[in-house]
Amino acid sequence: GFAKVDTQRKARNGYPEVIYGEGKNSKQIISIIEDLYTDKRTILATRVSTVKAKDLMLKFPFGVYHEEARCFVINPIKTNSDEYIAVVTAGTSDIDVAEEAAVTAETYGNKVERIYDVGVAGIHRLFANIDVIKNASVIIAIAGMEGALVSVIGGLVDKPVIAVPTSVGYGTNLEGITALFSMLNSCSSGVSVVNIDNGFGAAYNASMINRIKSEVRG
Amino acid sequence: GFAKVDTQRKARNGYPEVIYGEGKNSKQIISIIEDLYTDKRTILATRVSTVKAKDLMLKFPFGVYHEEARCFVINPIKTNSDEYIAVVTAGTSDIDVAEEAAVTAETYGNKVERIYDVGVAGIHRLFANIDVIKNASVIIAIAGMEGALVSVIGGLVDKPVIAVPTSVGYGTNLEGITALFSMLNSCSSGVSVVNIDNGFGAAYNASMINRIKSEVRG
Amino acid sequence: GFAKVDTQRKARNGYPEVIYGEGKNSKQIISIIEDLYTDKRTILATRVSTVKAKDLMLKFPFGVYHEEARCFVINPIKTNSDEYIAVVTAGTSDIDVAEEAAVTAETYGNKVERIYDVGVAGIHRLFANIDVIKNASVIIAIAGMEGALVSVIGGLVDKPVIAVPTSVGYGTNLEGITALFSMLNSCSSGVSVVNIDNGFGAAYNASMINRIKSEVRG
Amino acid sequence: GFAKVDTQRKARNGYPEVIYGEGKNSKQIISIIEDLYTDKRTILATRVSTVKAKDLMLKFPFGVYHEEARCFVINPIKTNSDEYIAVVTAGTSDIDVAEEAAVTAETYGNKVERIYDVGVAGIHRLFANIDVIKNASVIIAIAGMEGALVSVIGGLVDKPVIAVPTSVGYGTNLEGITALFSMLNSCSSGVSVVNIDNGFGAAYNASMINRIKSEVRG
Amino acid sequence: GFAKVDTQRKARNGYPEVIYGEGKNSKQIISIIEDLYTDKRTILATRVSTVKAKDLMLKFPFGVYHEEARCFVINPIKTNSDEYIAVVTAGTSDIDVAEEAAVTAETYGNKVERIYDVGVAGIHRLFANIDVIKNASVIIAIAGMEGALVSVIGGLVDKPVIAVPTSVGYGTNLEGITALFSMLNSCSSGVSVVNIDNGFGAAYNASMINRIKSEVRG
Amino acid sequence: GFAKVDTQRKARNGYPEVIYGEGKNSKQIISIIEDLYTDKRTILATRVSTVKAKDLMLKFPFGVYHEEARCFVINPIKTNSDEYIAVVTAGTSDIDVAEEAAVTAETYGNKVERIYDVGVAGIHRLFANIDVIKNASVIIAIAGMEGALVSVIGGLVDKPVIAVPTSVGYGTNLEGITALFSMLNSCSSGVSVVNIDNGFGAAYNASMINRIKSEVRG
Amino acid sequence: GFAKVDTQRKARNGYPEVIYGEGKNSKQIISIIEDLYTDKRTILATRVSTVKAKDLMLKFPFGVYHEEARCFVINPIKTNSDEYIAVVTAGTSDIDVAEEAAVTAETYGNKVERIYDVGVAGIHRLFANIDVIKNASVIIAIAGMEGALVSVIGGLVDKPVIAVPTSVGYGTNLEGITALFSMLNSCSSGVSVVNIDNGFGAAYNASMINRIKSEVRG
Amino acid sequence: GFAKVDTQRKARNGYPEVIYGEGKNSKQIISIIEDLYTDKRTILATRVSTVKAKDLMLKFPFGVYHEEARCFVINPIKTNSDEYIAVVTAGTSDIDVAEEAAVTAETYGNKVERIYDVGVAGIHRLFANIDVIKNASVIIAIAGMEGALVSVIGGLVDKPVIAVPTSVGYGTNLEGITALFSMLNSCSSGVSVVNIDNGFGAAYNASMINRIKSEVRG
Numbered sequence A, B, C, D, E, F, G, H: 001g002f003a004k005v006d007t008q009r010k011a012r013n014g015y016p017e018v019i020y021g022e023g024k025n026s027k028q029i030i031s032i033i034e035d036l037y038t039d040k041r042t043i044l045a046t047r048v049s050t051v052k053a054k055d056l057m058l059k060f061p062f063g064v065y066h067e068e069a070r071c072f073v074i075n076p077i078k079t080n081s082d083e084y085i086a087v088v089t090a091g092t093s094d095i096d097v098a099e100e101a102a103v104t105a106e107t108y109g110n111k112v113e114r115i116y117d118v119g120v121a122g123i124h125r126l127f128a129n130i131d132v133i134k135n136a137s138v139i140i141a142i143a144g145m146e147g148a149l150v151s152v153i154g155g156l157v158d159k160p161v162i163a164v165p166t167s168v169g170y171g172t173n174l175e176g177i178t179a180l181f182s183m184l185n186s187c188s189s190g191v192s193v194v195n196i197d198n199g200f201g202a203a204y205n206a207s208m209i210n211r212i213k214s215e216v217r218g
């Protein structure tokens, strides 16, 4: 094929190669899936539009398409632990990115708790859900605009917080740069950050952390 | 003199012209004060270094120099109302800017309540002080780094919040631009913003708002 | 529903939660309105396109859609004071943003005076309208391009000026950043600023200020 | 004191409050240490210059100053596990930031392995040290300039990589912004990022992850 | 015609004028080709869309359109040397830009070796191809995102590396600026850089270098 | 010497080469003056610090040093026309740049009228001086911060306005970029702009325009 | 009408108000023309698309639409002088902006000489046309990409050069910002600059300068 | 030592490791030189201040310090070919960077021709030196401000041009970013670019190219 598919990735990195669907047409995605496909290998394609998803479903009817998450999945790993990743969003507009994170994490065998729309403009909503957040093994905190939610969560928990800035907002949000810089400057200490709208990357990291805990206690 | 001092400003704007001390030497500041000086006119010079302040004190021994605020004041207006402006900071490093705001407000005859170092990394400190903030007629919220404090306060009060981003931080704080953009993108609604480190401007605005309330109820 | 609607906002902030229509489809907006709706609660949805407005009007025929303002309103508050907010624009292209501000302010029970297209390229137009501006309790000044109007107004009045930069212009206007930075650097003192094109936020602030005056004198 | 020291942080976040020494004078740092000090509490002050360190050593002679790391430490936690954090740098100029990370991690009771000056310009140096990197429970990867080292490591390991961009370089390095953006765009998946030169923050995160593993296997 | 076509360019620069097709319509491109056309002159038009290509093929059926490269070519120069240019990409999404480079180089009479999709996330793919890269007379290295491939190659070869940043990526890739700045900051020394997505420019340079070698050894 | 002094510039450009003193030491400036010097040639060195000026005065005692303007001049051209250039500033802090412009213009034989400190915060000061501005053949308008003065003048006159942004201000003034972009976006039409703090360039342009008028009417 | 048309502009500024067509619909443009229209007044509308032009032509059949320039003109001023403005472009892609400048200048009664596609990549084309450039009373120099043409012209003539950066280019041209900054940094002295793609503004300025010369010698 | 010195670099890259002196103290530089030193190995340390150079000269008296270039050299390679690299600058202020390039090239055994201060403000100076530029095997073109010189040279020669933007200039030069972007957008085709002020990098590249030619014809 036109691509040099990295079939050794699971051995090296713990998870198999993932297909980034943006900018690839259905034919190219299908060709890569065919290169990767084995009975047992977990296959994840992200940034797959509904239009492309139709072509994939025809070709691989045993796969599952998650529309809000824009993810296409074959052979997800079974969850076998009660340790979980909390996926938290500030607003309803951040839910697409959150679903990319949640579906990625579930595909990799993690249990996920979703806590959406608890941004600081109505901070009582966060406090009403704080226990499920505190008890996670790792937290993915997702916010656009000024991203203040991340600092508030960071100040309340003793678990790693992986922050995902989103491009939600207008004017000086600069398509997510403001949320990103905000999060990198968080006055709370336990926060690390991934690229704007990168729900996948956050879940990949969270999964590596949750796995440590799961292996032992799960 | 070399300057066209605006002696009609109080009639037009409610407050007399203010001297911006940055980039002016002692001689120039003194010359402008002499142009402005009358028995009753309130005179305020901001951004006055301790070195320049010594020269001003020699020439105008009846003036007062506020070191942390870097302000030199002659004939401050007497406070005659219980309505007050709350000046809140996220960290201890924001105190200089806060003092510029507090001293400006007091010079203009406002009562001021200072609530410093209550940033969201330890949000219980904010809640311990929330009543004095809620009962102000207007709130000046000052923060560097990611400025999350502003959104949290904005979500808890029904008074105008004037936000001052500070240049406190490093790396992606971009000398205050990140805090500024954060505040302009606040998910809370009642927030307006002034220039980075501009404690003076925030207090000037707050003073115009507090005056309305004071005139009536004070 | 998918959202955690903040039904306690009026108690906390003085005004009920507002729906930001951008990036939500008709179905989602309708679902949130249904969560919020009571006989008396003022409901405001901003950034509602004409297409979405049609769906809303079918569902809530007693609501009103303001096309230029892109606002959908149910149960606006009655105005009961002569104190007013002046909404001023530099050009005709700024009128959409101005209408968002004006309709928001009216929905919250404020009297509004509109003074449009009085930018400094023909400054006699501003002077011809200066009295109605000076007598407002607070001024919303809206401009794109270089935003010079704001500084000129700031220098002529003794009321708070809330500036709204617009994205009107091309080249170095940088989609409103230049107007924004201009306004934050205003050589006039009584100016605070909200996000680019944020007519709603300016009106929200102005409303809190005008209310103080209205309660007393209105 | 002038500060509202957060004495409950260990209960909430797992680690006690840390003093950020930049922009505070010796007197202020000493005053905060006195507020925090108890027989057993671990005290860490970062960004402490050699000049300020002298004052601290006089006052608290039982403390230790780490010069390259610019950290002052009282009561470090004893290490009691063989699980370790790998701290890797691209160049020799990144060592200061690396030491801030390493000393923070050690103060929090972690074992640390240092692998310095293995940047991709001479990639054989990285391969010569790859095993100690692969066997860490978490990796802190530190680089300035273009930060390519992070992507190479990310592609070779199955552990979380926390990347620290440094301000080392000139011209288009933009004081670390280029390394930062590079790392956020890493083509390798398991990478999350902290602020420019923020060795402390990386170690804080790494420590939370290593602790999970240590508790169980250590 | 409307253009002042530079018919003396080959004498001056070694290669005839090239037509930049972006923003020109078919009629304009055809008119310039007609001005340039002689029996022997090599004609190259870049950034030619498939739609415009149809018009060109009708008019000049002896020309060749390279779709992925978006190049239209008449009278390419025959290759007569074994010295070659290596064109290397990090990902599959960089292939369009790579083909612009490869077709340009071939049009100018160079032998080209294509090594695509060997980015550092799976660095074994690069090592599997390192000999053909090392034996080139000059290397064109093409990458988006963080561009780490360039530094790794630069550290392994003793030939000039011409780097082409691509606009592939999202968020902080800033449409190629991050890859560009990364490459300009490469810790490897033998790297020079051309504009984002400028495959043509890289090939033009490489061709001048390869020609020196070819003339002698070819 | 180390420089290739352009002795033919007056023939080509109407004015002889000018020495840019920044980053050159006294010895280098003296060496260039010696290369240029003839009995009649007008010599202008800009950006000359007071320290360097002392060395120049010792060597060329017949020259004149203008301290505020930081210009050193030999053989200025005699003014022989009543047509004049108006040099206008917004604040007192802009005077250094204004003097660079004024002295350059006078050195080139132009009559200059100085109108300083008439910014829009006190716009009555501008109107009090509007006639002398309107009757100039060309206007140099100098302002820092938001640069609003330029648009107001542009809207009131029928002469070319050459705008000079200055680096005066703080925070979002971005060392003059905000004033610059403001001026380039001026809603008034007859404005062109030069580099930040470039009083020299503005005067050079103004001089070419004033000369046309002077030659004829002067 | 919705606009406050500035009917006094000619008295104040020498030229009547101009309509900026961007962002206005045909109805709005027509309404403003009707407000402005008198038998003799010169009416100029810029940035008028071909679609809107059709509506204007129907309503005002005596007007003229210049398609490349996107300008609609009624009652242009007759040219009555041999003094002329030179409009020079670097490439063929800059011609639209050049035509906006040329048509504006002609509408205001100036003679115009067009010299297009003489950029420095083939500098002999510039030298072949240098005399007509040198003999102009003022030069409008238009370029995208790196804008080098402007500095070369500036170094060869003794007339004011008004530079117009265009948004032509890709990657690091940043939609014209690079050409703009290039021109503001020109090593040649007689250059002033207007906004990106602002052919109109350049012509307005040039016209004021050419008029001085024309009045006298024309 | 603290550094992992890359002693295999010559075998891999053709030239031995180079010491970047910025941010290293004398002791560190000396320690690295001692690690690298052999009788025959060429040692080059760049960015060495005069103060550090004194320490190096004491320790290695057989080394040579080039002050303008800020380079310290031991065992330079003998030149044995007439093929040469042309090093060209726009202004006198660019000479430091040019010398870094020239000394690096000479240290690597290349013949160098220096052509300084021939910028386009006085373009006749360039034409007076064009033959020595045209006959070089590769050209290093160095310029600050707007960098126009690079495009002009690129349009006149048939050799690779390696452009070095310098940080010379003020205001919108943005410490070299404007020159850099200008050069990347050059309308001439044979130009590639290195980092701002990176004379070393340009020479390293040029040397690899010149070597090809020298080996054969030299």
Ligand SMILES: Nc1ncnc2c1ncn2[C@@H]1O[C@H](COP(=O)(O)O)[C@@H](O)[C@H]1O
Residues within 6 Å of the ligand: B017, B018, B019, B020, B021, B046, B047, B198, B200, B201, C187, C188, C189, F091, F092, F093, F121
């Ligand atoms: N700290 C400050 N920050 C911003 N503006 C200030 C400050 N202090 C004074 N000003 C404004 O600067 C003006 C004086 O500027 P100047 O004429 O340059 O002294 C005053 O009228 C104030 O409006």
Ligand SMILES: Nc1ncnc2c1ncn2[C@@H]1O[C@H](COP(=O)(O)O)[C@@H](O)[C@H]1O
Residues within 6 Å of the ligand: E017, E018, E019, E020, E021, E046, E047, E198, E200, E201, G091, G092, G093, G121, H187, H188, H189
């Ligand atoms: N893909 C490309 N990227 C950058 N420059 C190009 C490209 N294709 C052609 N050129 C240059 O653009 C010039 C033609 O510009 P134009 O006169 O606008 O057609 C040619 O002489 C080439 O130097």
Ligand SMILES: Nc1ncnc2c1ncn2[C@@H]1O[C@H](COP(=O)(O)O)[C@@H](O)[C@H]1O
Residues within 6 Å of the ligand: F017, F018, F019, F020, F021, F046, F047, F198, F200, F201, G187, G188, G189, H091, H092, H093, H121
């Ligand atoms: N203050 C100034 N700002 C901008 N350009 C200047 C200034 N003074 C002199 N110049 C220009 O800089 C050129 C001299 O540069 P240089 O050869 O580096 O001395 C002169 O020919 C002028 O065109």
Ligand SMILES: Nc1ncnc2c1ncn2[C@@H]1O[C@H](COP(=O)(O)O)[C@@H](O)[C@H]1O
Residues within 6 Å of the ligand: D091, D092, D093, D121, E187, E188, E189, H017, H018, H019, H020, H021, H046, H047, H198, H200, H201
């Ligand atoms: N002036 C310079 N500019 C850019 N890179 C340089 C310079 N001098 C040396 N280098 C590179 O920096 C590397 C040494 O970096 P370090 O290990 O930090 O001393 C060398 O291998 C060179 O490739």
Ligand SMILES: [Mg+2]
Residues within 6 Å of the ligand: A090, A091, A092, A117, C003, C004
């Ligand atoms: Mg919500």
Ligand SMILES: [Mg+2]
Residues within 6 Å of the ligand: B090, B091, B092, B117, D003, D004
């Ligand atoms: Mg604190």
Ligand SMILES: [Mg+2]
Residues within 6 Å of the ligand: C090, C091, C092, C117, G003, G004
């Ligand atoms: Mg108008």
Ligand SMILES: [Mg+2]
Residues within 6 Å of the ligand: D090, D091, D092, D117, H003, H004
């Ligand atoms: Mg090293």
Ligand SMILES: [Mg+2]
Residues within 6 Å of the ligand: A003, A004, E090, E091, E092, E117
């Ligand atoms: Mg791939």
Ligand SMILES: [Mg+2]
Residues within 6 Å of the ligand: B003, B004, F090, F091, F092, F117
């Ligand atoms: Mg003043």
Ligand SMILES: [Mg+2]
Residues within 6 Å of the ligand: E003, E004, G090, G091, G092, G117
């Ligand atoms: Mg052309």
Ligand SMILES: [Mg+2]
Residues within 6 Å of the ligand: F003, F004, H090, H091, H092, H117
């Ligand atoms: Mg020179």
